[in-house]
Amino acid sequence: MTDTPLKHVVFIPGISWGHVHPGIKTSLRMVKKFEDLFISLFVIESEVPKVTKYLDARPSTFSNRIKIIVAPSSGESPYQISLAKVFEGILVQLEKSFELWITEELERTTEARMDGLLVSKPSWIIEDQQTGGVSLACKHIHKLPIVSWWSTTAASLISRHGNEENGHGGRIFDYISQRRDVPFDEAPETYLQEVADRLIRIPGIPIHHEWELIPQYIPLIISAIVPLHERGANMLKNIDMVVCCATFEMVH
Incomplete structure (x- = not known):
């Protein structure tokens, strides 16, 4: 057996x-399909x-090629603290933590081994579109190609x-995110005031009303989407590729 380094x-x-959860599932699928692949899960x-717990319950034949990299946080679940702190603090902390880790990883001079594997x-970064460019913040340092991972269908992303040719259905989120005078917790109310019955026509996507983008009004979801929409739009402009991957798993 040759000691050929695994692609990272x-x-x-x-x-x-x-x-x-779907990120772990996707990572497992990747290492199962590509035997020469190693994934650092940030x-x-x-x-x-x-x-x-999830990885420990999977065959080590595959899970030993996935390494968990811990991004330090307050230790609290994002939904146990204020949304403002989540999106203004946690994502910034992620950016700082990732920059430190990726810099050390790329500057190491010794061979890295995991369970005896070189x-x-x-060489590549795959980032959830939800985080809106954590890896982009330090691209001037790592200079690696970045793939946006959209954890549902391509139709929902479109x-x-x-796209530039046909526009999009996120007009209302563009409007709210650009309104600097709208407080974070007032975004849901502004959404209700602005959302309309206007029809959205995008080639390849069934015609739908603007309000159908979020068919069930949940203030928490609106407050989460608005600040991430602007980050997400910027991320799509500065990445190398987009991968859409719908992953489902029954949990008992």
Whole structure:
């Protein structure tokens, strides 16, 4: 057996379990399919116990090629603290933590081994569109290609962000995110005032009303989407590729 280094990909899932879980599942699928692949999973600290438990229940033949990288946080779940702190603090903390880790990883001079396997330095970064460019903040340092990972269908991505030729259905989120005078907690009320019955026509997507982008009004969801929309739009302008991956798993 030759001691050929494994290809190294960094995966940054979202900050909530609803995004971390499919991120782990996708990582496992990747290492199962590509035997020469190693993945560093950059996970927020509060979700690490769940990730560890999940991977421990999987065959080590594959899971030993996935390494959990802990992104320090307050230790609290994002939904146990204020939304303002989540999006103004946690994402900034993630950016700082990632910059430190990726810099050390790329500057190391000794060979990295995991369970006896030789691992090369990172060559690609896959980041959840939810985080809106954590890896972009330090791209001037790592200079690695970045892939946006959208954890549902391509149709939903196009409906939300569209393209330059045909526009998109996220007009209302553009409007609210650009209104600097709208406080974070008033975004849901502004959404209700602005959302309309206007029809959205995007080639390849069924015609739908603007309000159907979020068919069920949940203030928490609106408050979460608005600040991330602007980050997400910027991320799509500065990445190398987009991957859409709908992952479902029954949990008993």
